[in-house]
Structure formats: C-alpha cells, structure tokens
Amino acid sequence: MNICVIGTGYVGLVTGVCLAKAGHKVNCYDIDQGKINLLCKGVVPFYEPGLKELVMETLSSGTIEFTSDLLLAIEDCPLVIVAVGTPCRENGEADISQVIAAVKDLACLLNSYKVIIIKSTVPVGTCTYIENVIRQNMKNCCKIDVVSNPEFLREGSAIRDMLYADRIVIGSDSQEAIKVIKEAYIPFGRLIFETSRESAELIKYASNAFLATKISFINEMASFCEKVGADIKDVAKGMGFDPRIGFQFLKSGIGFGGSCFPKDLKGLIKAGEKIGYDFKIIKEALNVNEIQKIIPIQKLRNILGDLDGKTVALWGLSFKPDTDDIREAPSLDIIAALLNKGAAVKVFDPIAQDKVKDIFPQVISGQNCYDTVSGSHAVILVTEWEEFKNVDFMKVKSLMAKPVIIDGRNLLDAQELKEMGFVYLGIGRK
Ligand SMILES: NC(=O)c1ccc[n+]([C@@H]2O[C@H](COP(=O)([O-])OP(=O)(O)OC[C@H]3O[C@@H](n4cnc5c(N)ncnc54)[C@H](O)[C@@H]3O)[C@@H](O)[C@H]2O)c1
8 A cells, every 4th residue: 555654753754664564655754854854865863773774674675755745745645644743832731733734734735535544642632623624724625534543652662562563543433444544554463443533532642641650650659668668679569460450560760751651641631621620640640750750869868968069970861761762751850950959960871862962061971881970979770771780880889989879760689789889779679
C-alpha cells in the first residue's frame, strides 16, 4: 500500500520506517525542511536504537521517501497518518495546533477518498473536530474517514514496540476505513481492537495515566519504606508475584519524565476541568512525581549539609535509557535545584549531554563517568543506562572528593558499595 506519514519525529519516523520495512511504499512528509534534508541523506536527527539502520535500509530499497512537498507525499496514498507533536500549553491543556495546521494543509490538497489516521495523542473529541476542519477546508469535495489510532510505542524500544505491538487500537465506525487500516497493519499481525473514536482517544490517555500512577504509587511506598525500615525492592518484588499486580512499572526512583506522561496527565486533568470533572488520583500522581524529582537534593543536604561550593556529578540525563530525549527529564529539575543552591554540576550521559548543555551552559560535561566524578563531593545516578552497572567503583572512589552515591534508580549493588566505603543512598532502600 502507498502510505503517507505526516511528521517525522519519534513516532512518525518509526511508523514510517516500520511500514516501509513491512513492504509498503511510504512517503514521509515534515514541515521542517532541515529535518527532511537530513533524512534524505540517511541522517536521523535524534537517537533511537536501530532507527538509523532501518532508515538507511528502506532508503536504499526505495520503499521510503522523505519530502517537504505534501502534494507529492499524498499522491496515490489511500492512507495518511498524522503523527505531529501535541505538546502541552502553559496551563496544561493539550496543544493540538500542529495537528490542526497539518490537516488544514492536507484538506486543500485532497481529491480522492482517503483514510486519515490521527496517531498523535489528542483529547477526546478531537477526531470529530478534525473531520469538520478538513471538510471546511477542502477545495474538492471527496469522501474522507478520520480514524483515531493512538500510538503506544516507548522511546528506546520504539521499533520493537511498533513491529510487535501488544495491541493496535482503531477508533472508527467506518468499515471501509477499518479495512484499509487492517490491510496496512497486516504485517504487524497483533491484536486489533476496534472501538469508537472517543474511546480510542481516551484509551491512550487512560493507559498513560494508569502507568504513571503505578510509578507514583510505588514511589510513595518507597518513601514510607525509608521511614519504617522496609526495602522497596523486596516490597515491589513481593507484590509483583501477584498476577493482578505484575512486576512492570513497580521500580521506585526519582520519578517519571519524558514527552508523554507529564503532558498527557496534565492534558487529561485539564480536559476534566473543562467539563467540571476532577481527576483526583491523576493530580496526586503528578504531585508525588514532583516531590520525587528533588528527593536526591534532600538526601544530599542530609549528608553534605550546605551545597554551596560543593561539586555534584550526574550520571545520566535523558528521561530514560536508550534515548536522547530530555523532555521533562528529572535531570533538568535536579540540575536547576543544584545550581540554585550554589553547587557546581558535572554531567555525563552517553548521548544526551549536548542537549542539556544547551539549556544549562554552566554545567561541565564529562567525557565518561570517571572524569565526571573527579573532584566531586557526590554523584547522583539519574538515568539507569546499562553501562553504569559496569563501572569500576574503586576507581570512582579514588577520584571523588567524598565517596557519596545517590542511586536515583536503585540500579547499583548497595551492599557492595557500602563495603567499598561509599555512603550509598537509594530510593526506599533499607
Ligand atoms: N514520543 C513518544 O514516545 C510517543 C509515544 C506515543 C505517542 N506519542 C505522541 O505522538 C505524537 C508525536 O510525538 P513525537 O514525540 O513523535 O513528536 P516530535 O515532536 O518528535 O515530532 C513531531 C514532528 O512533527 C513535525 N510537524 C509539526 N507540525 C507539522 C505540520 N504542520 N506538518 C508536518 N509536520 C509537522 C515536526 O517538525 C516534528 O518533526 C504526540 O502526540 C505524542 O504525544 C509520542
């Protein structure tokens, strides 16, 4: 099938290459000419494992093309997938202006039946609104179906998540549209769940809100563990054996970040407010997360006292491992708090540190985890990159001004580090 994808960010580009890899002919369009120029040369402007290789492979097999000409991009495509950004506004509301701009541009060019998939995360009712916007802006009268098909991929494992999705949610009451979409998704052969557009739109928000709440729940339990001498790792493990609970998303740490959870929770709360509905649990999930992000600062002050004039190293800056995405990353809050308290900050991340340096030019970037800790009074492990498990901690200790480790992700072996002479503090550990 010929398929057009609008937006070549994390979701759009991964969707495009996976559909192309699966045998479709995919045209990827983006309003950002610079991005398209890079992609035409096989350069991926952000990091996602395996993505660069797949872009190169599909470019050379001719199954994918990148263009900034929308008319060319939609030519002969029965299916158009909209995957542009929906950040949150200052007041928390979802900003759907990129989606509206994209569909207005599309509407002017339509001249035959198209199924238009809204893959961007949008508030309930947006697909109906979009359908009206398209009809109002059409130059040629033709049939369209606007379908909600939210995306559940996770950065860091996006390609695997797309190729082997747990479920594909299709929100539409048009059998003709569902048939087209099913044909496109045949290669991904997973469970397809059909529902109304409104339910599909809400499934995405409800899923993210539930997962984020699970994280905040275990983080709150971790804080209680510290007060009563229990260990959250054991508590979570003991809970997880119950299949009704499960092990996933029960890792305590310094909170969630990223481009989805914080904004989608705020968006859902705002959508509730608009119709007089108060999402109490989701509000608390966000509140707990805000507290969680600055826990390392409190722990440091307990150990080091005044942080003014101290040097603190951060290991990991991206909001999670295997991505360079720092949107709403806890590292940003921690750096801001440390600088505010007069500390010098040294940082190391395998791929995200240039982005952080753009925001905080005063931080010192290390080449590796060793030169980052050199002369530091403490190190905070912020992101659980695999490589931090294999650090030579005797070397780390010899380089640090004080051997203090705040393990924000409970990644390291507490006992071993204490035996080496470190002051080790995890989150919710005994
Ligand atoms: N990133 C994730 O992990 C993830 C996961 C699931 C769902 N989502 C949702 O998917 C959507 C996209 O997220 P993302 O992280 O890929 O965003 P992104 O910001 O990385 O990419 C958006 C892309 O859209 C392009 N764009 C903006 N306006 C355009 C227009 N009018 N026409 C054409 N292109 C336009 C931008 O140039 C950019 O390349 C969001 O709604 C997000 O909530 C994201």
